[in-house]
Amino acid sequence: MMCSRAPIIEPWCPGSSRSSPPGVLHSRRVPSDCFLGIALIRSGRVAMLHAPLHWMDPPSPVSITCYQRKQNRMPPSDNFDLLILNGRIIDGSGAPWYAGDVGIEAGRISCIGRLSQATAPQIVDAGGSFVTPGLIDIHTHSDLTLLVESGAASTVAQGITTQVIGNCGVSAAPTRGREIYYGPLDPTMTRGLECDWIGLGDYFQRLEAEGVGTNVASLVGHGNIRVAAMGYDDRPPTPAEMNRMKELTAQAMEDGAVGLSSGLAYAPGPYAGLDELIELGRVAGEYGGLYTSHIRNQTEGIAAAVAEVIAVGEEAGITAHVSHMQPGSPRLGGTVDLLNTIDEARRRGVDVSCDAIPYTVGSTTLKSLLPPWACEGGDDALLERLRDAAVRQNIKEDTMTHG
Ligand SMILES: [Zn+2]
Incomplete structure (x- = not known):
């Protein structure tokens, strides 16, 4: 032998x-x-x-x-x-x-x-x-479903034993007064789930108490932080709100988050400017975390959107990562140029990387097609707008032009 x-x-x-x-x-x-x-x-x-x-x-x-x-x-x-x-x-x-x-x-x-x-x-x-x-999946959205199906059978069936959750600006916590921030996620997938946590620390405790079928590492979602600090308002934060967001980011990192993620296509992500992201990135970076981003635009504006992630990495001094860099029409095939941009930044010393979905289209929820202004104020405000024929027409035109 x-x-x-x-x-x-x-x-x-x-x-x-x-x-x-x-x-x-x-x-x-x-x-x-x-x-x-x-x-x-x-x-x-x-x-x-x-x-x-x-x-x-x-x-x-x-x-x-x-x-x-x-x-x-x-x-x-x-x-x-x-x-x-x-x-x-x-x-x-x-x-x-x-x-x-x-x-x-x-x-x-x-x-x-x-x-x-x-x-x-x-x-x-x-x-x-x-x-x-066991394989490591760096990008899942199992944050809430793990509390419904803790065995994570669909994940385990792919050979995955460790997963990173909290991507695209949406994590299980922090919540705004135990009200879950779903972002682009479909709330019906976790119907009946009772939220009894505020911070990531509470959420981790519940996860571990219930038992979980895979290892889990979580980013903290910028969407959660912004909603908790200032709701779904389409405006820059006041100095007090900015401070609150920094506190919440620091608390999440203290609780065990491995970094900060943003979802700049999902309300309230689009309402955040570069300065806000840099300031919060700096906080996560102080804890050794990384910054990942579902970028602002994956179609005609993708070059600027990737440049924005690089700018956060460079200005905040944090490791930055472009999630599912997926140029869509009319930029299909534009990956080579984007990779060159990333290489150039790396040569300057910016620690930036990207990943890609192994197919040529994206995968998200229908709500993400709507213009950001239609989502201001949250889901109830969105439904109100959709009930109004004139506003609905505006949403339709905007979606057809920029969606
Ligand atoms: Zn995403």
Whole structure:
């Protein structure tokens, strides 16, 4: 039996005291280790997902025989509790996949190598599937649905064991007096959910108390902060309101947010100017957070919208990220120019990056098509406008022109 490359990872099993279950990855309570998982992916589909695994060391391959056994001065084993055979192993280090088997023993991956002669009460034939650490989804909107479906089955089924929530300016908290800010999200998805939290700290507590199927890290939404400080008003903040927004941002970072996100296409995001975003970005940056943005415009104004994210990064001295940079008509195919702009900023020393959706159209809710002025004052005010035939006509014309 040849056994090599053994990252030291420990599975989490319900009721086990060996390691912790998945939970909230707090920025202010930096764990000494983090929890990942292992996924078995066949023909693009997850065939099996092992319980989240506990990395004891950075997830790099260790090129010595049975690292953990050697570390514990134990002889190589051919008895495991679980064997995953015939896998194509992607170990998360960035190395190309390699063929191999995985042996799990006493709650830990103790060997990766050729283990076909070994025995175990449970043997899984991976049949050439990829065996990988759990995937990290940097952009989800599961903030509220996690409280309805805490197992996160649809996420786990994709091989994901860690997700970043609070994107596009909308997070679970802070709330305005326990009134949820939905932003572009569809409230009907969480019908019946009772909001008993104000800050992110309260929300995290509830999440962990109810149990959650994946690890979770949250950004704090600029939309939440602005609504809590000044409602849905389409105007710049007063100095007192600006201070309040800075306090709320600082509190969210204290509570464990990993950064600030803005949703500049979703009310009240469009009402915020660059100065406001820079000031709040500075606060998040002081805590080591990052700034991500669902930008103001993804069509004809996308170049200026990307430049705005770079400006926040540069002026606030914060790591900045353009979420789902997705040029739409008439800028379809404009990605190369945008990447050049980002490269140029990086050469100047701005820490800026972007991600993309793997298809050519965006995905959002119908409300986001409406002009920002139609959403001023919140949903009740919007419904009032839609009931008025003359205003509705204006909304229609504006949507057809700029939507
Ligand atoms: Zn978005």
